[in-house]
Amino acid sequence: MDAGEPGPSGGYDFRFLPQKSFPSLTSPEIVSRLRQWSMLGRIAAQAFGFDQTFQAHRRDEFLMDFFKDPNVIPNLKFLSDSSGQWITLGTEVKNIEAINVPCTQLSMSFFNRLYDEDIVRHSGHIVKCLDSFCDPFLIADELRKVLLMEDSEKYEVFSQLDREEFLFCLFKHFCLGGTLCQYEDVLDPYLETTKLIYKDLVSVRKNPQTKKIQITSSVFKVTAYDSAGMCYPSTKNHEQTFSYFIVDPIKRHVHVLYHSYGVGEMS
Structure with a gap:
């Protein structure tokens, strides 16, 4: 069996990458802006790795495996609608909905x-x-x-x-x-x-043939459902509550950008 091809179970396996940093979200200038925009403390980016070739036609299977993975469940952070605290998945995801988000702009x-x-x-x-x-x-x-x-x-x-x-x-x-x-x-x-x-x-690389810079990431806007209904990124719909999954098929990383609409940190 080739490395990178589906194993006997056929599913994707994930690992949490806590050491991966997103300097843009922690720079003093942007922290100050996020505070002004009432988003500070309500927005987060996280990184996970995966073990086999990402195939766009297997997107839903990839995401379903993600939400069921024992390395994801205790590490994927989101804000509780009831307590306002950061929590992890405490429920079994039964269904996911993913919208392809075009990502072609380089300037x-x-x-x-x-x-x-x-x-x-x-x-x-x-x-x-x-x-x-x-x-x-x-x-x-x-x-x-x-x-x-x-x-x-x-x-x-x-x-x-x-x-x-x-x-x-x-x-x-x-x-x-x-x-x-x-x-x-x-x-x-x-x-x-x-x-x-x-x-x-977002990941980019130079196309070896054309020498042009191209984006290699695939982006999805993701919602997950448990037996009671929508559970991630929230139990309530709002256009400013979102979770984007940005998949780098070359490094085999997935970046999750999450935000929950509400009152951000003031101080």
Whole structure:
């Protein structure tokens, strides 16, 4: 039997990689921003390794094996809806739902259109607008309008495909923040945070033939269910509560980026 091919059980085996760090999430500057955006203490990244070739068509089996793995169950962290404490999986996952998230963007120039369309001034300041609500978010500027209001005139600046890109998803999550988010007046902190965390999570390599840089990671947005219903990343649906699995098929690593919407750490 070849190393890296399914064993007799056919399943994937995982191991926790606690030594893997995500410097972007611990740098003082980003910690300070996450605090301002009400996400500090509610966002985490973790790494796990796996033992055989990742095959995209076996995605659901891969994820199911992940949630049932004895090395994952005591180590995968998430926030309890009832206690607000970090906990691990205390329940048997019966079902998973995974959405493929396209991950093709290699440059932050993807967001240049925000300047071109006067959503952000060339000084970097985000253009303000009259307050309105798109529950539960306050919309006080053109940026949040573009992110949230489908009937706004500039919503089309990003196509539906653009909005599905992992880079866009991260950017939007940071712009919207947690319950007590204090929004930025300028765009740079959002762009820089998105870029650094994206680089931490996503793997790239130079294509030996074309010599071009290409992304090798596959990204999935994952929800898990136990016998009572949704159990991970939360028991409650919210667009700012998420878990992304970023799979590096070459290193055989999976990075998990998790956030639970709520009131972040203040001090």
